[in-house]
Amino acid sequence: MSTDTEGDGPTTRIQREKHEIILEAALDVFANHGFRGATIDQIAEAAGMSKPNLLYYFRSKEDIHQTLIARLLDNWLAPLRHMSADGDPLEEILDYVRRKIDMARDFPRESRLFANEILQGAPRIMDMLAGPLNELVREKTTIISQWMAEGKLAKADPYHLIFSIWATTQHYADFDVQVRVVLPPEHSGEERFEEAKAFLESMFTRTLTP
Amino acid sequence: MSTDTEGDGPTTRIQREKHEIILEAALDVFANHGFRGATIDQIAEAAGMSKPNLLYYFRSKEDIHQTLIARLLDNWLAPLRHMSADGDPLEEILDYVRRKIDMARDFPRESRLFANEILQGAPRIMDMLAGPLNELVREKTTIISQWMAEGKLAKADPYHLIFSIWATTQHYADFDVQVRVVLPPEHSGEERFEEAKAFLESMFTRTLTP
DNA sequence: CTAACATTTTTCCAATCGGTCAAAAATTCT
DNA sequence: AGAATTTTTGACCGATTGGAAAAATGTTAG
Numbered sequence: 001m002s003t004d005t006e007g008d009g010p011t012t013r014i015q016r017e018k019h020e021i022i023l024e025a026a027l028d029v030f031a032n033h034g035f036r037g038a039t040i041d042q043i044a045e046a047a048g049m050s051k052p053n054l055l056y057y058f059r060s061k062e063d064i065h066q067t068l069i070a071r072l073l074d075n076w077l078a079p080l081r082h083m084s085a086d087g088d089p090l091e092e093i094l095d096y097v098r099r100k101i102d103m104a105r106d107f108p109r110e111s112r113l114f115a116n117e118i119l120q121g122a123p124r125i126m127d128m129l130a131g132p133l134n135e136l137v138r139e140k141t142t143i144i145s146q147w148m149a150e151g152k153l154a155k156a157d158p159y160h161l162i163f164s165i166w167a168t169t170q171h172y173a174d175f176d177v178q179v180r181v182v183l184p185p186e187h188s189g190e191e192r193f194e195e196a197k198a199f200l201e202s203m204f205t206r207t208l209t210p
Numbered sequence: 211m212s213t214d215t216e217g218d219g220p221t222t223r224i225q226r227e228k229h230e231i232i233l234e235a236a237l238d239v240f241a242n243h244g245f246r247g248a249t250i251d252q253i254a255e256a257a258g259m260s261k262p263n264l265l266y267y268f269r270s271k272e273d274i275h276q277t278l279i280a281r282l283l284d285n286w287l288a289p290l291r292h293m294s295a296d297g298d299p300l301e302e303i304l305d306y307v308r309r310k311i312d313m314a315r316d317f318p319r320e321s322r323l324f325a326n327e328i329l330q331g332a333p334r335i336m337d338m339l340a341g342p343l344n345e346l347v348r349e350k351t352t353i354i355s356q357w358m359a360e361g362k363l364a365k366a367d368p369y370h371l372i373f374s375i376w377a378t379t380q381h382y383a384d385f386d387v388q389v390r391v392v393l394p395p396e397h398s399g400e401e402r403f404e405e406a407k408a409f410l411e412s413m414f415t416r417t418l419t420p
Numbered sequence: 421c422t423a424a425c426a427t428t429t430t431t432c433c434a435a436t437c438g439g440t441c442a443a444a445a446a447t448t449c450t
Numbered sequence: 451a452g453a454a455t456t457t458t459t460g461a462c463c464g465a466t467t468g469g470a471a472a473a474a475t476g477t478t479a480g
Contacts, residue, residue: 012448012456032331036247040438053458055439112329115384119322119329121242122387129391137392154416159393160409164378167385171377174325177332181339182347183369199370206364206416225426250468263428265469421480428475437466447456 018057022047023071026064031109034116035065035124066124069117072110073128079103080162083140089147090208093165097200100169105193111173137162153208165204172196228267232257233281236274241319244326245275276334279327282320283338289313290372293350299357300418303375307410310379315403321383347372363418375414382406 025046029038040061044054058064079099083092104111117125141158148155172179172193180188187195235256239248250271254264268274289309293302314321327335351368358365382389382403390398397405 015456018457034244034247034326034330037244037330039436041436050459051438052440052460056457059439061438115325115329116244118385118388119325120244120247122391126387126391129388133388134392138394156412157405157409159397160406163381163385163389163392163406164374164409164413167377167381168374171373175328175373175377177336178328178339178343179373181332181336182344182373184348187369195367196370196373199367199374202366203374203413203417207413228427249466251466260429262430262469262471266427269469271468424477424479426475426477428473430473431471433468433470435467435469438464440463441461443459443461445456445458447454449454450452 015057018049022049022054022057022064023068027068027109027113030065030068030116031112034120035061036120068113069125072113073125073132075103075107075110076114077133077136080136080140083143085143085146089144089152090205093144093153093161093204093208094201097165097169097204098197100165101172101193101197101200104169104171104173105190108173108176111170115170115174151210154210156207161207168196168200168203225267228259232259232264232267232274233278237278237319237323240275240278240326241322244330245271278323279335282323283335283342285313285317285320286324287343287346290346290350293353295353295356299354299362300415303354303363303371303414303418304411307375307379307414308407310375311382311403311407311410314379314381314383315400318383318386321380325380325384361420364420366417371417378410378413379406 022043025048026038026043028046029043033042038061040051040054043061043064044051047054058067079096082099083096087095117123122129137159141162144153144158144161147153148158179192183192232253235258236248236253238256239253243252248271250261250264253271253274254261257264268277289306292309293306297305327333332339347369351372354363354368354371357363358368389402393402
């Protein structure tokens with residue numbers, strides 16, 4: 001029978017492998033061309049198989065994309081979830097910044113996939129934004145506000161603080177091409193992520209130190 | 211349809227008007243769907259004309275897009291160009307931040323057009339990035355470094371400072387959907403730009419005050 | 421009015437798109 | 451081994467795409 005039914009039914013070794021290969025290839029293509037810009041042929045070629053063969057494993061282009069997005073969202077919120085009310089306030093936030101920079105370095109395609117989705121109006125993830133993300137942010141901004149009220153952090157709008165963390169960190173993945181072209185040659189190696197980390201640590205420390 | 215007014219130029223008047231209408235419509239479509247995701251039919255419909263009629267004014271979809279990009283780049287670099295070595299260092303930078311936020315509010319489609327282009331690897335504006343933009347940034351980072359060396363600003367990497375300004379300000383245009391969904395209802399009106407401005411002024415002031 | 425020109429519409433086309441289907445090939449099961 | 455099942459392929463389809471051609475419709479100058 002076909003394997004593209006939803007449930008985690010009996011999947012063979014080949015099926016699991018091919019699914020992985022396809023998703024890996026699709027991540028590459030979707031991240032660089034967006035949903036509309038990507039073609040099944042492109043993904044199939046990147047995955048080393050024919051288009052009908054790919055469609056044997058996934059019902060449709062949407063199906064692949066949705067699977068990719070669903071996987072992404074888990075890891076995407078992890079760093080923010082990790083922020084704990086029990087830790088040292090500044091250190092918790094700096095940790096969050098560092099983790100996000102690491103993600104921009106280690107998973108740039110995932111970041112661009114997400115960025116593409118938001119840019120196009122987030123049609124496929126609006127529920128997640130309005131639901132889990134909204135709630136998570138509300139929860140964490142509450143913690144941050146608490147810290148500020150207790151004098152452990154300088155007062156600032158916690159929502160815009162989070163936006164600025166998202167923006168600055170994801171920028172190094174989403175606008176990587178621009179960053180690399182603009183940076184002078186002696187800084188355009190992989191060390192730009194460590195430089196960014198240092199800069200952002202300093203910026204947010206100054207911003208949040210009471 | 212057509213016509214009104216007599217013309218000063220034999221053929222230029224109507225053409226200029228239609229060109230404007232088309233570019234305005236195309237900006238809307240390109241910003242929301244990307245280059246590949248946009249169709250000539252969509253643009254034509256938004257411009258209130260038929261596809262062949264649109265193609266009478268522009269040779270191709272690329273032609274429209276390139277015209278749009280070329281126009282954008284002028285205004286895009288204007289705020290950074292405006293930064294002067296003669297002004298008060300901190301105030302020059304805060305001015306830049308404010309102008310960029312204003313642009314995110316007043317020209318979000320242009321920002322998303324640009325973001326789309328960079329996300330896709332900047333194939334059509336690589337020359338501009340590697341040329342004029344690179345040089346402009348080099349020029350301004352030199353000024354900033356000078357200010358820091360003179361003790362007028364706290365020391366920080368000027369390139370990453372500029373990146374953080376780009377990222378935080380453009381975020382409010384490019385990720386507008388997310389920003390609106392995440393912000394609590396009482397903050398999701400148009401005042402979010404003023405809040406952002408206040409937050410970013412504070413952040414960059416703290417970051418750059420010696 | 422009419423000729424010259426500018427604009428618009430109608431019709432069409434080749435390429436590409438996402439996706440189907442039946443049959444071949446490979447694999448697994450007994 | 452052979453049967454049953456899974457995987458792969460090739461041939462094909464309808465819809466959409468960017469775009470061309472040319473006729474039809476204004477518009478304007480003489």
